[in-house]
Amino acid sequence: MARLTVYVPNEMAERAGTAGLDVSALTQRAIVAVLEENATATWLAGITDRHEVRHDGVRSAIDVGRDDF
Template identity: 55%
Template sequence: MARLNVYVPDDLAERARTRGLNISALTQAAIRAELEGSATDAWLERLRVRNTEARHVDVLKAIDAARDELGA
């Protein structure tokens, strides 16, 4: 397992020690959350709807035509 140095303000370090927090586990969780969030953002960006240039009124006309054709 890799060793990293993490710098935090003195008061934050003291509060963490006082509470007995596992800094290593918290750091790992924060890094994982950031990486997962970035991956999710990238995935959502790939899913963005591309402009089809179809106007709302044209879509409604196509739906009406399909209903007429299918007898719905």
């Protein structure tokens, strides 16, 4: 596993230590969250064929799908 140096304000480090926080685990979760958010944003940006669909059209499609079950 790679080692990284993360700089935080002194007060934050003291409070995290006092609270017994696992700063390594918190940092890992924060990095994963940002990576997933960026991946979703990139995927959404790549969708170029956007079609305007009216509400009644959506309801009709749902009704057809429901009838198939």
